[in-house]
Amino acid sequence: MGFFADLHIHSRFSRATSRGLTLRTLAEGAARKGISVLGTGDFTHPAWFAELEAGLAGAEPGLFRLEDGPPGVRFMLTAEISTIYKQGDRVRKVHHLVTAPGMDAARKISSSLAKVGNILSDGRPILGITSRNLLEIVLQAGEGTMLVPAHIWTPWFSALGSKSGFDSIAECYGDLAGHVFAVETGLSSDPAMNWMVKSLDGYRLISNSDAHSADKLGREATVLSCGLDYFAIERAFRTGEGLEGTVEFFPEEGKYHLDGHRGCGVVLTPEETAERGGICPVCGRKVTVGVLSRVEELADRHDGTMPESGRPFSSLIPLAEIVAELMGVGSATKRVRQACDSLIASLGSELHLLREADVEDIRAAAGDTLALAVGRMRAGEVHREAGFDGEYGRIRIFRDSEGDRLSSGELLGTPLGRPKKGGARAKGKTGQPMRFDG
Ligand SMILES: [Zn+2]
Ligand SMILES: [Zn+2]
Structure with missing residues (x-):
C-alpha cells in the first residue's frame, strides 16, 4: 500500500493565492485529501521560511511534521522558481520545482538566489538567471537537493512550452542536464501524452497539484511505495524504484489543453490551428498554442505504447x-x-x-x-470540454x-x-x- 505526495503547492506569500494558506490549513487540507507528504511551497520567501522554522519539527529523514498537526501528514521543503532569460535569440521563461532535505540546504539555496535577484516580493520568485545556473545553485546546496522542471508543457512558463520553451529538457539545462531525472507533467497533459515523446523516456513523470488554495491540494499527486523518507522519495524519482504512478486530471480539464484565444472565445484543436496557420479567426493574431498541439509537434512515438520507465496513472475528477x-x-x-x-x-x-x-x-x-x-x-x-488559453476545461459525468x-x-x-x-x-x-x- 503506497502513499500520496503532492510537492508543488504555494503559500499565501505567492501571488494570486488564498490568504488562508497557513501550515495548519495546508496540513488539514492534506489530511482530507489523503496526502502523506505535502510540499511546503515557497521556502525561499523569508516570512514563510520563518513560519516553517517555527512551526515544523523534524520527523523522518528530510521530512517534517507540524506540531499538533494531523498525525499522518509530513512536509517536504519545496519551492517554485521562475527563471526569465534570453537564449538562442528567444526569451525563455521556465518554472522549476526545487526541493531540499533540510533547513540548512533550503537556507543555502535562498541566500544564493538572493544574490542574483529579489526573493522578497513573491513566494515564487522571478529571477533573471538561466535554468542551467539555477540548477547549479540547487546542486551546490548539498546532498539530496532536487530540481524538477515544473508543468513542462505550459505554453508561457515551462521547459518545453510552445511560447518560451525548448525542444528538449537536455537543451534547457545544458551541461548539467544529467542531474535532472524527473519532470512534472502539469494539469493539461497526462502521462500517456508524454509517452509520445521519446526524449522524455529517461525521466520519471511526477504530478502535483500546483494548488493556490487548500481545497485544490491533491488534484494531481504522485503515488509512492518507497519508505516515508526524503531520500527514499528522491531515489524513487531518480530510479523509479518505489514510484508507483500518478493521479491526474483528465488532461482536457487543464487550462492549456487545446489552442485558442480566451478573449476572442476561440478554441481550436491542433488540426484546426494548423489549417488556419496558427491565426485566430476573430482577431487575426497568433493563437495561444496549448499543450496537446505542442506534444504532437514533438511526438515521435505514435503507437500508444508505454515506455519501460512509464508507470500507470488514474484520471480523476x-x-x-x-x-x-x-x-x-x-x-x-x-x-x-x-x-x-x-x-x-x-x-x-x-x-x-x-x-x-x-x-x-x-x-x-x-x-x-x-x-x-x-x-x-x-x-x-466522462464528457470533456477542453480548456484553452488559460480557461479551465470542464469534465462532466452525466x-x-x-x-x-x-x-x-x-x-x-x-x-x-x-x-x-x-x-x-x-x-x-x-x-x-x-x-x-x-
Ligand atoms: Zn509554475
Ligand atoms: Zn483572437
Missing part, C-alpha cells in the same frame, strides 16, 4: 466537482463543502474515495448516483438529459448530511435532504 454536478450548484458552495466533508468522514480521504473505495461502500454511504458517478469516472466515461433529472432533484433522495443544529436535516435544493440517490 475532484470530489467537489462531482458533488457539484450532482447537486446542480457551484463546486465552491457551502453545500458542496458540507457534502464532501460528510462523504470523507464516512468513506475516508478524498483520494481513497475517488481512486479505490469499494463502489458498494460508496453506494451504502451516499446512494446510487454518487456510486454511478465514481464508477463512470474510473472507467473514463449527459445534459441526465443533468436535468439531477437538478430537478429527481436523482437526489435522502440525507447525506448530519443533522444540523436544532435537529433540522441539511436540505437539498428541492427541500429534500441530501443524498445522491436515484
Whole structure:
C-alpha cells in the first residue's frame, strides 16, 4: 500500500493565492485529501521560511511534521522558481520545482538566489538567471537537493512550452542536464501524452497539484511505495524504484489543453490551428498554442505504447466537482463543502474515495448516483470540454438529459448530511435532504 505526495503547492506569500494558506490549513487540507507528504511551497520567501522554522519539527529523514498537526501528514521543503532569460535569440521563461532535505540546504539555496535577484516580493520568485545556473545553485546546496522542471508543457512558463520553451529538457539545462531525472507533467497533459515523446523516456513523470488554495491540494499527486523518507522519495524519482504512478486530471480539464484565444472565445484543436496557420479567426493574431498541439509537434512515438520507465496513472475528477454536478450548484458552495466533508468522514480521504473505495461502500454511504458517478469516472466515461488559453476545461459525468433529472432533484433522495443544529436535516435544493440517490 503506497502513499500520496503532492510537492508543488504555494503559500499565501505567492501571488494570486488564498490568504488562508497557513501550515495548519495546508496540513488539514492534506489530511482530507489523503496526502502523506505535502510540499511546503515557497521556502525561499523569508516570512514563510520563518513560519516553517517555527512551526515544523523534524520527523523522518528530510521530512517534517507540524506540531499538533494531523498525525499522518509530513512536509517536504519545496519551492517554485521562475527563471526569465534570453537564449538562442528567444526569451525563455521556465518554472522549476526545487526541493531540499533540510533547513540548512533550503537556507543555502535562498541566500544564493538572493544574490542574483529579489526573493522578497513573491513566494515564487522571478529571477533573471538561466535554468542551467539555477540548477547549479540547487546542486551546490548539498546532498539530496532536487530540481524538477515544473508543468513542462505550459505554453508561457515551462521547459518545453510552445511560447518560451525548448525542444528538449537536455537543451534547457545544458551541461548539467544529467542531474535532472524527473519532470512534472502539469494539469493539461497526462502521462500517456508524454509517452509520445521519446526524449522524455529517461525521466520519471511526477504530478502535483500546483494548488493556490487548500481545497485544490491533491488534484494531481504522485503515488509512492518507497519508505516515508526524503531520500527514499528522491531515489524513487531518480530510479523509479518505489514510484508507483500518478493521479491526474483528465488532461482536457487543464487550462492549456487545446489552442485558442480566451478573449476572442476561440478554441481550436491542433488540426484546426494548423489549417488556419496558427491565426485566430476573430482577431487575426497568433493563437495561444496549448499543450496537446505542442506534444504532437514533438511526438515521435505514435503507437500508444508505454515506455519501460512509464508507470500507470488514474484520471480523476475532484470530489467537489462531482458533488457539484450532482447537486446542480457551484463546486465552491457551502453545500458542496458540507457534502464532501460528510462523504470523507464516512468513506475516508478524498483520494481513497475517488481512486479505490469499494463502489458498494460508496453506494451504502451516499446512494446510487454518487456510486454511478465514481464508477463512470474510473472507467473514463466522462464528457470533456477542453480548456484553452488559460480557461479551465470542464469534465462532466452525466449527459445534459441526465443533468436535468439531477437538478430537478429527481436523482437526489435522502440525507447525506448530519443533522444540523436544532435537529433540522441539511436540505437539498428541492427541500429534500441530501443524498445522491436515484
Ligand atoms: Zn509554475
Ligand atoms: Zn483572437
